[in-house]
Amino acid sequence: MKSIVVLISGSGSNLQALLDSCATGFIPGKITGVISNKANAFGLKRAEAAGVATAVLSHKGFDSREDYDQALIAAIEQFKPDLIVLAGFMRILTAEFVQHFSGKLLNIHPSLLPKYQGLATHQRAIDAGDTEHGCSVHFVTEQLDGGPVILQAKVPIFPGDDASVVAERVHEQEHQIYPLVVRWFCQGRLQQQVNEAWLDGNLLPAQGYAQDEDDVEVAP
Secondary structure, eight states: EEEEEEEESSSSSHHHHHHHHHHHHSSSSSEEEEESSSSTTTHHHHHTTTTTTEOOOGGGGGHHHHHHHHHHHHHHTTOSSSSSEESSOOOOHHHHHHHHTSSEEEEEESSSTTTTTTSOHHHHHHHHHSSSSEEEOOOOOOOOOOOOOEEEEEOOOTOOHHHHHHHHHHHHHHHHHHHHHHHHHHHEEEEEEEEEEEEEEEEETTTOOOOOOOOOOOOO
């Protein structure tokens, strides 16, 4: 069983999807710790309800981003993780942090990368007149939202949609594809090699695994 540490800052809906998938055995791993930089993050309650150890490490008590990340590394290492999953962790990570956990860091971003890196992705897609939007799971590298993409899911944008409606659609897909990618990692099928993602010994294309609709398992 792989040891998984999840980093959060907010409600933890993706954390819940991962907890549920571990509980059913869909993910052959165990979430051993959940760490938040915000004490009031609702995701901490989700973890506690599932019997998972939690920790709060506020960034406000540190003089620099580098000092915070060194403390965060120490907090994570206590759980001896095989994988660190960013699930709405609203911090830009330092190069030292990323290098320390290279190949073991996953993130989910609410856009079809490389489009709309950063924040306010749903509104930016609407403002651009896009008819298609989505989310991407990727390995984390030193480039913000620029690591190799593993899997994407697409949703439509209809005339008259606002950002909240699009966000709900995207969240539904996030809760499907994030557990799947974590499952692949825990099965030993997924690896990062330099700035590339490899699945089952095959280099994934720039937009990640290109699947047919019936070709991908989904979390029960």
